[in-house]
Amino acid sequence: MTVTRTGSGGRHFPGQAGVFTDAPARAAEAAAAGDYRAALDQASRLELAAGQLRQALLRDALAAGADWCKVAELLGTHPPQAFASCSQLAGHRATPAQQRPGHAVVLTAGRAAVHDMRAEYGIDIEDLGTGHSLHAEPGVRCVRDAASLLGDDVWICVTVPGGFEGAEGDPTPGEDVIRQWTSVVTDAGELRWLKEMLALNAAGDEAGG
Secondary structure, three states, X not given: OOHHHOHHHHHXXXXXXXXXXXXXXXXXXXXXXXXXXXXXXXHHHHHHHHHHHHHHHHHHHHHOOOOHHHHHHHHOOOHHHHHHHHHHHOOOOOOHHHHOHHHEEEEEEEEOOOOOOXXXXXXXXXXXXXXXXXXXXXXXXXXXXXXHHHOOOEEEEEEOXXXXXXXXXXXXXXXXXXXXXXXXXXXXXXXXXXXXXXXXXXXXXXXXX
16 A cells, blocks of 8 residues: 555655554464454554544545535445534535535424424425435434434424425424424435425415315
């Protein structure tokens, strides 16, 4: 591995390439001698170096123009999660929704026993397919995990920024809803489908059904 010779990763990660061959060998020697503390110290050394290399590569990707959706794809996660964990590497605070407004959605969560699920909040996330990217959205997972821990029932609705005619303004967290936040879908096709569903729901409301 020639990390110190290529790209800006070398500038962020000087003189560490040898760790990836040196630390495993030292750990094996220590383990063979029964010195597991020394072996684990080498494992920690390797883990630290790997973390530094990972940050250097992500910094390179961001410097090369990757946005949060691309970084999320590289990491196998959701764009807001990539932003939360890597924004300190970017040199800017532009969110995924700001970078890709064409993929932006608004999510609203409420407690079933306390908050009304209003039409202007959009469609129930449960109406989305199980493979829809919003099921992996970190805010969605946080709300669901908290509800599961407390044994509570929650609803989560999805709409597009600006909502649609008939919206009654922003809800008050704690009073009207638990939380409302802006996120993104990872595929433009998911947003097209969402807009079609919202239009059908709006047409149904106007028709009285």
